[in-house]
Each structure stands twice: as structure tokens, then as C-alpha cells.
Amino acid sequence: MIRSKLNQIKNNIANSITIVAVSKTKPASDIMELYNHGQFHFGENKVQELILKSETLPKDIKWHMIGHLQRNKVRTILPFIELIHSVDSIRLINKINQEAKIINRKINILLQVKISKEISKYGFDFNELEQILNSDLLKDFDFVNVIGLMGMATFSNNETVIENEFNTLNNIYNRFKTKHSFKVLSMGMSSDYIIALKNGSNMLRLGSIIFGSRN
Numbered sequence: 001m002i003r004s005k006l007n008q009i010k011n012n013i014a015n016s017i018t019i020v021a022v023s024k025t026k027p028a029s030d031i032m033e034l035y036n037h038g039q040f041h042f043g044e045n046k047v048q049e050l051i052l053k054s055e056t057l058p059k060d061i062k063w064h065m066i067g068h069l070q071r072n073k074v075r076t077i078l079p080f081i082e083l084i085h086s087v088d089s090i091r092l093i094n095k096i097n098q099e100a101k102i103i104n105r106k107i108n109i110l111l112q113v114k115i116s117k118e119i120s121k122y123g124f125d126f127n128e129l130e131q132i133l134n135s136d137l138l139k140d141f142d143f144v145n146v147i148g149l150m151g152m153a154t155f156s157n158n159e160t161v162i163e164n165e166f167n168t169l170n171n172i173y174n175r176f177k178t179k180h181s182f183k184v185l186s187m188g189m190s191s192d193y194i195i196a197l198k199n200g201s202n203m204l205r206l207g208s209i210i211f212g213s214r215n
Contacts, residue, residue, distance in 0.1 A: 148184030
């Protein structure tokens with residue numbers, strides 16, 4: 001059942017699009033059903049659950065941290081994390097860099113951009129982002145590899161609002177991708193991924209549309 005839902009989505013998108021199956025609150029058996037049929041990218045939004053699953057599930061799973069990350073929990077996920085989507089401050093980048101240096105592992109991250117006006121959303125505002133990307137600041141972090149941008153649209157039925165938010169982030173991504181060698185634009189969740197794809201997303205974070213609703 002879960003596998004068929006994922007396959008249906010994959011059959012309707014380009015092979016170049018990476019699907020991160022958001023497995024938060026879901027049991028290991030659900031993850032293994034997808035893993036056994038070739039799905040390796042999984043996302044979690046809580047550090048404790050991410051660590052527990054990484055310890056008990058196959059080591060070649062590519063784990064994505066998609067939730068808000070506190071600086072005091074950075075160290076615990078760096079040995080195994082594939083990509084941190086939710087990097088929303090220079091202080092957090094600095095902390096990741098410091099801890100990554102200790103274990104001598106370069107960490108891939110995305111800069112989270114606040115494209116929505118909702119106060120519940122995190123991320124760099126557009127002015128901060130412009131200043132950072134126009135400068136050489138990111139080159140100071142030897143153990144952090146910024147490979148792209150991430151954004152979360154407004155939770156709304158108004159597709160025009162969502163489209164404008166995704167389009168704005170896509171424009172910024174395209175302006176700076178050559179200078180910073182960006183490869184990933186992470187936009188789109190279960191409710192809005194089709195709009196995200198139309199606006200340049202190449203990485204989707206899909207949970208309920210694959211696994212079903214959460215309790």
C-alpha cells in the first residue's frame with residue numbers, strides 16, 4: 001500500500017527529482033517496506049527519533065533532518081546525517097562547522113528561507129539571505145557544504161499565494177546557484193508538491209501522501 005503510493009508519485013515526476021519520504025512518527029516496518037523497494041532518502045523532524053531510527057535501521061539509508069534544529073543537538077546527528085534542510089541562522093552554521101571539524105566530516109546543508117509570513121515558520125528573511133549570498137561568508141566554513149536552499153510555503157488553499165512564494169525562492173536559487181554551486185532546491189510537501197515542481201523544486205519532502213495521515 002505504502003509502496004504503491006510512492007510508485008504512483010514517482011511515475012509522474014522526472015527521475016531527476018529526489019523524494020525524501022518523511023517518516024516522522026511512522027514505524028520501522030513502514031520505512032523498511034519502502035527501503036526494500038529502492039527508497040533510500042528518509043526525513044525526520046525530531047532529533048531523538050532520527051537518532052533512534054538511524055541506530056536500528058540499515059546504515060545505507062540517507063537521513064535528512066527537516067525540522068528545526070537546536071544548536072545543542074547538532075553534535076548527535078553529524079556522524080550519520082545525509083543532509084540538514086533546516087539551517088536558519090549563521091550561529092547554527094557556525095555550530096555545525098565546529099562540531100563537524102571535531103569528527104573531520106564535511107556536512108551538507110541547505111539554507112532555510114522564510115518564504116511564508118506565518119510566524120510558525122523559521123528561516124532567513126530575504127534581506128539576510130541576499131547579504132549572505134552576495135558575500136563570501138559561506139567560504140569561511142571549511143566543514144560545511146551549502147548545497148542549496150529550502151523553503152516551506154504558507155499552509156493555505158490559495159494556490160496563488162503558494163505559487164508566488166515558491167517562485168520567489170526559485171528566482172533567488174537561480175540567481176546564486178552558479179556562484180555557490182547550488183544543486184538542491186527543496187520545496188514542496190504532500191499538499192503543495194505539484195506547485196513546487198512547476199516552480200523549479202528538485203527535492204520533495206513527502207509524508208502523509210505516502211504514509212497516510214498521522215495520529
